[in-house]
Amino acid sequence: MKKGDHLFLVDGSGYIFRAYHALPPLTRKSDGLPVGAVSGFCNMLWKLLSDARDTSVGVTPTHFAVIFDYSSKTFRNELYPEYKANRSAPPEDLVPQFSVIREATRAFDLPCIEAEGFEADDLIATYARLAREAGAEVTVISSDKDLMQLVGPQVSMYDSMKDRQIGVPEVIEKWGVPPEKMIDLQALTGDSVDNVPGIPGIGPKTAAQLIEQFGDLDTLLARAGEIKQNKRRENIIEFADKARISRELVRLRDDVEVTEKLEDLVLNPLDGPKLVAFLKGMEFTSLTRRVAEATETDASNIDAAQVAVDAAAEMRGPDLDPGQAAPVGEIDDTPQGLAKRRAEAAGSAKIDTSAYETLSELSELKAWCDQARETGLVAFDTETTSLDAMQAELVGFSLAIAETAPDTGELKVRACYAPLAHTNGAGDLLGGGGAQPGQMPMRAALDELKALLEDPAVLKVGQNLKYDMLVLAQHGITIESFDDTMLLSYVLEAGAGGHGMDSLSERWLGHKTISYKDVTGSGKSAIPFAEVQIDRATAYAAEDADVTLRLWHVLKQRLVSDGLASVYERLERPLAPVLMRMEGNGIRVDRQILSRLSGELAQGAAALEAEIQDLAGESFNVGSPRQLGEILFDKMGLPGGTKTKTGQWSTTAQALEDLAAAGHELPRKIVDWRQLTKLKSTYTDALPGFINPRTQRVHTSFAMAATTTGRLSSSDPNIQNIPVRTAAGRKIRTAFIAEPGNVLISADYSQIELRVLAHVANIPQLTQAFADGVDIHAMTASEMFGVPVEGMPSEVRRRAKAINFGIIYGISAFGLANQLSIERSEAGDYIKKYFERFPGIKDYMEATKVEAKEHGYVTTIFGRRAHYPEIRSSNPQVRAFNERAAINAPIQGSAADVIRRAMVRMEPALEKAGANARMLLQVHDELIFEAPEAEAEKIIPLIVEVMENAAMPAVDMAVPLKVDARAALNWDEAH
DNA sequence: CCTATCTCTTA
DNA sequence: GTAAGAGATAGGT
Numbered sequence: 001m002k003k004g005d006h007l008f009l010v011d012g013s014g015y016i017f018r019a020y021h022a023l024p025p026l027t028r029k030s031d032g033l034p035v036g037a038v039s040g041f042c043n044m045l046w047k048l049l050s051d052a053r054d055t056s057v058g059v060t061p062t063h064f065a066v067i068f069d070y071s072s073k074t075f076r077n078e079l080y081p082e083y084k085a086n087r088s089a090p091p092e093d094l095v096p097q098f099s100v101i102r103e104a105t106r107a108f109d110l111p112c113i114e115a116e117g118f119e120a121d122d123l124i125a126t127y128a129r130l131a132r133e134a135g136a137e138v139t140v141i142s143s144d145k146d147l148m149q150l151v152g153p154q155v156s157m158y159d160s161m162k163d164r165q166i167g168v169p170e171v172i173e174k175w176g177v178p179p180e181k182m183i184d185l186q187a188l189t190g191d192s193v194d195n196v197p198g199i200p201g202i203g204p205k206t207a208a209q210l211i212e213q214f215g216d217l218d219t220l221l222a223r224a225g226e227i228k229q230n231k232r233r234e235n236i237i238e239f240a241d242k243a244r245i246s247r248e249l250v251r252l253r254d255d256v257e258v259t260e261k262l263e264d265l266v267l268n269p270l271d272g273p274k275l276v277a278f279l280k281g282m283e284f285t286s287l288t289r290r291v292a293e294a295t296e297t298d299a300s301n302i303d304a305a306q307v308a309v310d311a312a313a314e315m316r317g318p319d320l321d322p323g324q325a326a327p328v329g330e331i332d333d334t335p336q337g338l339a340k341r342r343a344e345a346a347g348s349a350k351i352d353t354s355a356y357e358t359l360s361e362l363s364e365l366k367a368w369c370d371q372a373r374e375t376g377l378v379a380f381d382t383e384t385t386s387l388d389a390m391q392a393e394l395v396g397f398s399l400a401i402a403e404t405a406p407d408t409g410e411l412k413v414r415a416c417y418a419p420l421a422h423t424n425g426a427g428d429l430l431g432g433g434g435a436q437p438g439q440m441p442m443r444a445a446l447d448e449l450k451a452l453l454e455d456p457a458v459l460k461v462g463q464n465l466k467y468d469m470l471v472l473a474q475h476g477i478t479i480e481s482f483d484d485t486m487l488l489s490y491v492l493e494a495g496a497g498g499h500g501m502d503s504l505s506e507r508w509l510g511h512k513t514i515s516y517k518d519v520t521g522s523g524k525s526a527i528p529f530a531e532v533q534i535d536r537a538t539a540y541a542a543e544d545a546d547v548t549l550r551l552w553h554v555l556k557q558r559l560v561s562d563g564l565a566s567v568y569e570r571l572e573r574p575l576a577p578v579l580m581r582m583e584g585n586g587i588r589v590d591r592q593i594l595s596r597l598s599g600e601l602a603q604g605a606a607a608l609e610a611e612i613q614d615l616a617g618e619s620f621n622v623g624s625p626r627q628l629g630e631i632l633f634d635k636m637g638l639p640g641g642t643k644t645k646t647g648q649w650s651t652t653a654q655a656l657e658d659l660a661a662a663g664h665e666l667p668r669k670i671v672d673w674r675q676l677t678k679l680k681s682t683y684t685d686a687l688p689g690f691i692n693p694r695t696q697r698v699h700t701s702f703a704m705a706a707t708t709t710g711r712l713s714s715s716d717p718n719i720q721n722i723p724v725r726t727a728a729g730r731k732i733r734t735a736f737i738a739e740p741g742n743v744l745i746s747a748d749y750s751q752i753e754l755r756v757l758a759h760v761a762n763i764p765q766l767t768q769a770f771a772d773g774v775d776i777h778a779m780t781a782s783e784m785f786g787v788p789v790e791g792m793p794s795e796v797r798r799r800a801k802a803i804n805f806g807i808i809y810g811i812s813a814f815g816l817a818n819q820l821s822i823e824r825s826e827a828g829d830y831i832k833k834y835f836e837r838f839p840g841i842k843d844y845m846e847a848t849k850v851e852a853k854e855h856g857y858v859t860t861i862f863g864r865r866a867h868y869p870e871i872r873s874s875n876p877q878v879r880a881f882n883e884r885a886a887i888n889a890p891i892q893g894s895a896a897d898v899i900r901r902a903m904v905r906m907e908p909a910l911e912k913a914g915a916n917a918r919m920l921l922q923v924h925d926e927l928i929f930e931a932p933e934a935e936a937e938k939i940i941p942l943i944v945e946v947m948e949n950a951a952m953p954a955v956d957m958a959v960p961l962k963v964d965a966r967a968a969l970n971w972d973e974a975h
Numbered sequence: 976c977c978t979a980t981c982t983c984t985t986a
Numbered sequence: 987g988t989a990a991g992a993g994a995t996a997g998g999t
Contacts, residue, residue: 201998231998523976624995625981644981652982678983681993703990711986711989718991721985729984753986753988806987815987881987888988892986896989924986924989 001063001262003135008052008061008267009127011142012068012112013120015041016101018161020094027340029283034093038100039284039344040510045108046287048141048160049270050294059139063131063265066105067123070114074122075253080245084194092872100282107278107305109271111260118256121146125252128155130262145186149252151179161510163350176208184217187247196249197242200235217247272297280304286341339554339561346554347510349411356542357416358534360438365418365445368399369452375401379415379461379549380453382468383541385528388716389470389583390692390699394442395421395530396537397449400545402553413549415542417534420445425531436534446475456480461552463501463544466576466704470584484576485548486705488555491568495708495857495867505547508554513547514540567863570954571897572704574904578919579702579712581907586697587719587920587928593735594684601680608673615666622673625651638664654818675728683723683732690717702922708866708885709893710900712922720923724975733972743936745917746974747943747965748926751776752895753808755959760861760890761844762958765837770959777801783837784830803834807841808891810884845887852886860893861955862901898961899925902950909946915939928971936967 001007019040027036045066052061076083090098105112115123124147128138132154140147143159148171151157157166164170171179188207190198202210210227214220221240227233236243272295279288281304292299359365372378379400384392400415422436453460453472460482462468469479489499497503505513519540520526529537559565613619616636620627629649633641638659642650653674659667690698698717706713714720722736723729738744754776758766769779778789781800787793799820806816817827835842852858857867866889871882903922910917917931917939927947931939947963968974 203999205999621995623993626996646980648981650981674983678993682984682991686993706991707989709989713990715991718985721983721991723984725985748986809987809989812987819987884987885989892989895986926986 001131001134001136005062005131005134005136006060007063007127007131007136007138007262007265008048008065009124009138009140010045010048010064010066011120011124011140011144011147012066012101012105014142014144015044015066016094016098019044020091020097027343033100034097035100035282035284037094037097038104038282039287040347041101042104042108042279042282042284042287043344043347044160045104045110046291049108061139061267063136063262064267065111065113065127065260065265067120067127068102068112068114069120070116070118073117074119075117076119076249079248080196082195082197083249104278104282107275109268109274111265113258113260115256115258118253122253122256123258125150125254126256126258127262127265129254130258134262145175145182146250146252148175148179149182149250175204177211181211181216183247183251184211184220186250187217187243188220190242190246191250194249196246197239198246199239199243201231202235206232217243270295273302276302277305281306284344285337286344336561339557342554342557343508345411346508346550349509349511349550351509351511351543351546351550353514353539353543356538356546357414358438358538359416359418360440362440362444362448364416365440365448368401368416369448371401372399372452373455373458376457377402377459377461377549378452379545379552380468381462381541381544381548382471383417383529383537384471385530388699389467389701390586390695392471393421393530394446394471394475395419396541398541398545400542400549402549411550411553413546415546415549417538417541418445418449419534419537421530422532422534422537423530425527438534446477450475450477453477453479459483461485461548463504463548463551464705466580466583466702469577469580473580473584482573483552483556484573485551485555487572487576488552488559488568490705491564491572491864492555492558492562493867494705494710494865496869499705501544501547501551504551509547509550511547514543516540564863564865567865570904571710571862571864571900575900576704578903578907579704582919582921583699583701585918585920585930586692586695586699587930588696588737588739589687589691589698590735590737591688591691594688594732597731597735598680598684601676601684605673605676605680608669608676612666612669612673615669622670623677625649628670632659632667636666638667675726679723679729679732684735687717687732687735700921707896708868709889710860710864710866710896711892711924712896714922719921722971730972733975734970736971738930738969741933742930743933743967743969744920744971744974745929745931745936745940745943745965745967746926746971747929747940747947747963748923748975749895749899749947750962750964752898752925752961753891754804755957755961756861756891756894756898757808757841757844759958760894761840763838763840767958773962777804780804780834784833799830803830806831807834808888810845810887812880812884848887848890849883852883858886858889860890860897861951861957862894862897864893864897866890866893895925898950899927899947901954902947903927905946905950906943909942910939913939913942915942917943926975928974931967933967940965940967 016037020037027039028034052059072084102112113123124140128140128150131138138155140150140155140157141160142157147157151166151168151171159166168179171182175182175185177185185207188199188202188210189204190196210220214223221243224233224236227236276288276292276297276299279291280299280302288299359368381398382394383396384394386392396417396419398415398417400413403412403414419439420442422439424434424436452458454477458481460479462482462484464486465479465482465484472479485504486499489504497507502513502515505511519532519536520529559568609622612622616631620631622628626648628651632638633649640658642655644650653671656667656671660671687698692699700714700719701716703713703715723732755770758770765783769776775789777797777800778792780803781787781792781796782789784800785796787796802816802819811831813824813828813831816830817824820827848858852868852871856869856871857865859865868882868886870878871886873879873882899922903919906919915931915935917929917935919927919929921928929943944963944965948961951957951961966974
């Protein structure tokens with residue numbers, strides 16, 4: 001090697017983990033071998049090599065090597081046994097891919113280097129030194145901060161995912177210190193991932209500032225006494241040795257004895273046939289094609305290489321049907337093959353946020369809309385002033401169109417942003433608030449947009465379109481024909497990760513989107529989106545439409561290949577406009593009632609607080625569990641205290657009730673005080689703030705993709721946890737009222753989850769009991785304890801009820817014992833007895849666990865999936881928790897599906913009956929309506945009928961569904 | 976100002 | 987024992 005040469009060193013182990021996490025899990029080839037990470041690795045390597053060989057880019061490697069970790073045991077473990085001790089084992093489906101990835105590297109004809117006792121980073125450091133000494137340039141392909149210490153005049157890094165060069169200035173910009181100080185910086189901060197201790201309380205910012213101040217770690221440790229901040233000084237003195245050990249852990253060894261010489265790393269021309277054979281063997285159809293083209297190899301004449309057949313057999317999933325896969329080497333046109341190619345193509349696409357168009361003339365917008373009509377598919381996103389759709393003002397909108405949508409290969413996406421109401425910041429002395437130039441008139445633009453959005457022949461794609469629909473509804477625009485990428489992702493992978501656009505983009509496209517905070521700032525210095533400069537807004541907004549369109553291509557195909565289209569089309573997509581209207585309707589809340597209640601609660605709490613301080617003998621913050629625990633258990637010495645996992649005294653309501661039962665006065669008063677202050681702060685004080693000034697009503701927001709089971713959630717405000725159990729709490733419900741001349745109707749399913757359980761587990765006694773309409777808990781008690789239902793003591797029924805709920809929750813002796821305040825052994829006996837009386841339940845639970853472990857998900861009676869990626873965890877606690885959740889999900893989720901079906905059918909049913917009733921709220925098993933008083937009697941039976949028949953015809957349940965409904969002037973009396 | 980912890984409300 | 991959202995405190999940034 002000589003001056004002018006250029007060595008590329010790829011951090012292979014880093015590549016593997018990036019590839020694994022960037023790509024959808026459970027990608028397997030037809031024989032069952034998981035290959036997600038291999039595929040990602042090959043794509044990344046191929047892209048790197050093609051870019052690097054492209055002489056126009058400027059950097060051309062003459063030498064090249066891929067470096068891997070040898071094993072987890074290295075010399076660092078002798079320095080510090082805890083090093084990387086917190087690392088969990090790599091995911092099961094990744095393990096068999098390690099050896100395949102080394103095969104892949106060899107197939108690319110690249111040196112594949114590792115050394116016992118050393119990490120890849122040490123080898124990289126060693127080769128970098130050798131090359132440097134020979135006068136050559138070095139590029140390290142990695143973004144790992146541990147390697148940044150190597151950066152210097154001849155050595156730089158390259159982050160291939162972000163297409164970013166990392167040199168000395170970039171290191172300083174990111175970490176605040178030059179590369180040669182990175183070791184000292186890391187010694188101070190430590191690294192929780194690798195279990196490098198560092199000094200507690202010192203993060204990157206503080207560390208950089210200290211190094212700036214003292215020059216280096218040794219000087220800092222020697223002069224630590226000069227540091228002003230007490231805690232910081234003490235920590236640095238106390239943990240100085242830890243910092244010194246940390247420095248040795250992060251310092252890379254550049255003197256490893258290497259077997260391959262620099263000369264062995266010369267980059268040879270690619271061996272096309274060899275690589276194509278390997279890729280064919282892996283069934284990477286689209287990469288095979290690209291490589292074959294680039295190397296002018298005739299792929300059809302090359303046999304697929306046999307790779308790692310043993311590992312494949314070992315990891316073969318029982319749920320896979322190899323018969324469905326296409327023969328190796330042919331284009332796989334099954335939905336599965338298509339979905340996979342779409343995902344691969346999307347994952348390697350490059351997104352250029354500087355290529356977007358800003359629309360300032362109406363004619364430009366018209367041209368885009370015409371183009372969209374021609375393609376029949378357009379991604380759409382609005383930009384507004386608020387997250388609250390009911391108060392949001394439209395600021396602009398973005399569109400994205402795919403020029404061509406080929407089944408394979410790259411997607412050519414064009415995207416644009418139409419600013420409508422961008423203003424200059426109000427901080428301007430000369431008035432401010434004026435419109436930014438280059439925007440078309442709002443009215444005319446919206447007319448054009450309306451024509452497009454309401455055209456049923458054009459499919460609109462959005463992310464969380466319920467929000468956009470509600471904003472646009474204020475402008476008289478209704479979206480016809482749409483798909484929602486958030487809902488697609490939710491149907492495909494509920495429980496397997498987030499469904500926000502940022503995480504979807506990273507997961508499926510390997511692309512990190514511009515964050516909203518980057519554009520508007522955050523916290524106090526945040527500016528409204530309307531004040532963002534238009535060019536900056538274009539990059540952000542158009543990217544959202546671009547990404548949404550790419551996601552749609554991947555996810556929609558997966559939906560079909562996974563057989564989930566009907567869940568999406570029946571339970572998910574049609575519910576979005578229904579919820580949009582419910583949110584828009586809102587509910588009337590009586591300010592006076594809440595204000596009066598607040599006053600009463602304040603008085604009650606103040607009186608109790610005085611008594612509490614008196615009994616405690618000192619004044620303290622009653623709302624602080626920590627201070628309270630110290631008073632009760634340290635100062636007063638009350639017995640029976642338990643600690644929370646962080647070592648604090650536990651002061652839960654249950655613990656305080658126990659103390660009260662033992663005759664102590666103070667704990668009782670604390671419980672009462674907590675109830676009053678909770679009601680006041682969370683409900684009576686907070687709810688008036690949610691009354692919309694325009695509508696004078698409260699508009700909650702329903703999240704469609706928030707839970708693993710398929711339930712909705714509600715926020716801002718949450719109307720699904722309004723108190724009902726206590727008399728004091730129920731007063732809050734009296735503030736939820738109907739408009740004059742109207743009534744509220746509450747309709748709720750009776751025991752829906754137990755009915756679902758009876759159906760899915762097929763329990764004869766339960767189905768019979770529900771058919772007969774008997775008291776289900778009393779029946780259970782009678783079966784279990786042999787007590788006749790007539791004259792049954794309430795305590796016996798209470799226990800049976802707790803057990804029934806426990807079953808739904810995936811029962812454990814520990815939990816049941818807690819619930820009933822009995823010994824764990826006694827709870828265990830109850831469970832045993834229950835399973836003896838209802839053996840079908842036990843069978844159901846076991847079968848559900850097996851199903852969850854096999855597939856990684858469980859299914860509701862309507863086909864919705866709930867994923868539990870941690871169900872195979874080696875940690876028994878984590879595993880048990882996931883098992884209980886998996887047992888609960890089909891029950892809770894099927895019930896959630898039932899009410900979703902009812903909600904989708906409710907509006908047409910009401911309309912057909914000529915009713916003016918409006919659906920306002922959903923509380924898991926309850927629907928709240930508002931209707932003219934005169935109409936109530938007529939529509940209650942209709943509502944009940946729609947709800948009771950909601951499972952039909954998809955599922956004919958073995959148990960009837962029962963709904964109770966009632967009308968009143970407020971929610972408390974209607975319920 | 977942001978985040979983690981604890982507690983409490985619902986189905 | 988399941989599923990959520992939210993408020994107050996405490997501790998560090």
